[in-house]
Amino acid sequence: MSVSELSSVVFPHLHHVRIDRVSSAGRSVRIEASTHLVHALCPNCGLASKRVHNRYRRRIGDTATGSRETLIHLRVRLFFCLNAACEKQIFAEQVPGVTVGHGRHSPGLGAVLTALALALGVRALTCPHSCPARCPCCG
Structure with missing residues (x-):
């Protein structure tokens, strides 16, 4: 399997x-892309x-690769x-599935964070004691 084929399997949202x-360094994976x-x-x-004004680097948080955080440069x-x-006289190009305007994380990571926030919010609402610490009913 070639590197490009492997990349398309592991990072299918990066095909653009x-x-x-x-x-890889420690607990993170760094992807440099253009x-x-x-x-x-x-x-x-x-x-x-097609008229380019300038170029710059964006640092985007992405969904984890295995148990490692993924950062896209x-x-x-x-x-x-x-x-x-x-x-708009000047605008930044957006990459579908990777960037959103003014965003620092990918749409995939955004969906994970939203689901986590909703789950934690529901859990907090179901505690009858409204306690900040863990109680027996909240586990």
Whole structure:
């Protein structure tokens, strides 16, 4: 199995990016990746642009790989919107399944965190004592 085939099995949500390097340190996995799409769509008007303004790195938390936290260091581009009537003059490209505007974690990790918060909230609501510490009924 090639590295690209292995990457598509382990990280299927990263098929829109080029994985440049995967490294492991302690309890974390670091993925260095970059985008490879030719153009990006303006989030405001939807017009496609190929005109790059700048590049920068984003650090995105992702769902765990095994029992290790996963951090994606993603190199993304800023584009000029070519629509003169659009309010957004410059916008950052978004990678489906990996980034959301102004987000620091992937949609997958966001779903896990939301489910965890809801489960903990329900548990707190079901305790008849409203106690901050663990009581026999809360276990």
